[in-house]
Amino acid sequence: MKKTQYILFVLCMTLCFSCTVDESCRTNQSVLIDMGMYHINQTDTSRTVAAMSIDSITVRGLKYDATSKKYLYMDSVLYNNLKTITKIDLPLHSFDSVSAFEVTFNSKKITANKLTNKNDTILYLNKRDTLIVKHQNTDKYLSLQCGSIKVHSVDTVLTTNNFIDSIRITNRNVNNINVENIKIYK
Secondary structure: OOHHHHHHHHHHHHHHHHHOOOOOOOOOOOOOOOEEEEEEOOOOOEEEEEEOOEEEEEEEEEEEEEEOOEEEEEEEEEEEEEEEOOOEEEEOOOOOOHHHHHHHEEEEEEEEEEEOOOEEEEEEEEEEEEEEEEEEEEEEEOOOOOOOEEOOOOOEEOOOOOOOOOEEEEOOOOOOOOOEEEEEEE
């Protein structure tokens, strides 16, 4: 009888102490570079910048091949014909200091025509730009449960300027906080 009570006591204590709170990682571990799309409206007297909505966008990862001295497609399609987008979030290479992307834009621009007093529509179909982001990589310790993440510091951003007019780096630190890092202007 005492042996049965002892076994029940040990079993109850084991069940009570094994149901502790799980201290799992609740920290955002996703590190993506945030790029916003903007349009520059320039008239004779003023210049304004407004957020731009892209009708559709496709983004593919590229990798530099040293033997052919070209950027080749990786097997990753990061955005596949995504509709009505104002920003893109892209992952940077963790072990390489250069990340490259091919961005295909499909968009339209409506402008006022002063001669006809009507709006003109300009279509941009399958305009491809290559974005090259040069960055430095650093490990950032989060906690015992979460481990560490790779954060980046952006040095330079280059583009082929087929659709993109210009680029401005607004925040060089790319980490797990959702902040716009780059402004892309059309």
